[in-house]
Amino acid sequence: MRRPDHLHKDRSVHISLSRPLADRLSEYAAVAADLGVDAVALVPGPNFTRAIGQSFMSHERPFLVVIPSQGQPAALVPNLELGSWAQVGFDGAVFDWRDQDGYDTAFAALLAHLNITSLAAEGQVMRVFVHHALKRAQPDLRITDGEAAISGLRMIKTPEDIAALQAAIDISERALARTLDSVRLGQSEKDVEQALIQALFAEGADDLAFPPIVAAADNAARPHAHARADYGLKAGDALLIDFGARKHGFAADITRTVFLDHASDEAQAIYDTVLRANLRGHEIARAGVTAHAIDDAVTAVLEESPFSEFIRTKTGHGLGREVHEVPYIMRGNHQELPAGTVFTNEPGLYISGQLGVRIEDDILITDAGCTSLTRFAKELTVLKC
Incomplete structure (x- = not known):
């Protein structure tokens, strides 16, 4: 089979993030405001990677970033990921936890710090146990599905x-x-x-x-x-x-x-x-x-x-x-x-x-x-x- 001419060329490129982290996170703050909620929560996955600029594993350890419509974002990070998280350049508060201690205390501290009453989550990505941990920490927290608006930011490619x-x-x-x-x-x-x-x-x-x-x-x-x-x-x-x-x-x-x-x-x-x-x-x-x-x-x-x-x-x-x-x-x-x-x-x-x-x-x-x-x-x- 004859190989088309363009297939001989390696058009490899260096991909870099052209916008600062704060600018990328501000888009999600705007989504929260548009949805009429206090904040947006992101968990490891495509939206998280787009916002943070680095991918993290989704496993049995909850890991999330909460971006309020106003004010500084905050993160809940497994202790073993703190070294990698430090490379992200995140300026907000970070609440970490260790496997042997469990994560409920970290969730309670995160929500007490944020002082929010409503949250939009990624309905196709956030797992049930993370949802339950948020509700245990703050039973009156209203969690809604913001998947369409959150993922919609990815539709227009840079x-x-x-x-x-x-x-x-x-x-x-x-x-x-x-x-x-x-x-x-x-x-x-x-x-x-x-x-x-x-x-x-x-x-x-x-x-x-x-x-x-x-x-x-x-x-x-x-x-x-x-x-x-x-x-x-x-x-x-x-x-x-x-x-x-x-x-x-x-x-x-x-x-x-x-x-x-x-x-x-x-x-x-x-x-x-x-x-x-x-x-x-x-x-x-x-x-x-x-x-x-x-x-x-x-x-x-x-x-x-x-x-x-x-x-x-x-x-x-x-x-x-x-x-x-x-x-x-x-x-x-x-x-x-x-x-x-x-x-x-x-x-x-x-x-x-x-x-x-x-x-x-x-x-x-x-x-x-x-x-x-x-x-x-x-x-x-x-x-x-």
Whole structure:
């Protein structure tokens, strides 16, 4: 398989945080004010990393930062993390605790210091035991779900964010080229999966964005298939690969479907339909368009084809620090997409027992339209393997 010219280039970049910590935290103070609560709480995860500028593990030890709408933030930090926390440059009060002592006293001290009565938490991230610890420390504390507003700050990507995404995508595309060059009939899906993982790290990935999906023939008709060790690739198979590298904390998410040795007339027609739907997504994407409008236009291409009964999924989702984040590109979501939004455009058709085809690009919304951050070839590809 000929490697596109741009895949030979390592466009590695140094990613730095351009804004001081206090400025980043002030955004969450503004969210608290907008939500009408006294403070916002962040726990380790993508929002925490965006705000703090450093990632910390989420495990059995509670760890949180509380940012009031007014006044200095405060943090509850496991004692063993104090050395790492000192490198963050956090100016607020810090309440630490040791495993042997438990954390209830630290929670009580944190809330007494803050003197708040309401708190917005990350509904999809904060764990129940942290919620319970807050309520034990202050039973009258009102805790609400601020997930949409808190995570919404990540929707518009900064230039640093986009550079990190591009680095992850470039690594992924180089790895895919290496992997497809190595595919041979008779290999298992697991063999291809392992070759892909090795190529991702060889090309510079910090981690996998998610466990890759490598699926051939009838397995490709399962949108979230698992690679099989007991199936040997056969001539005429569709081979669907959905994967991504993680670099500088950001995730790529790319899918390409190729055919082995040859593609039947029906397979080519299915592929052409999905490709037209994918290209329609590129055509309509621009600042101010709604997620509904994009999905409606893309899905309409599939619905107007002879294969409409094989639609299984929406068009896509936001992409950044998480593989799936806001906005969700689906009918009924009338959220307007501002410039700086990155989303996946991944129409597919899935014929149970036969094959699946998905083509996925990572798209940056701009004022002028959109830019595809993915550049790997999309024309129907038959591997002579």
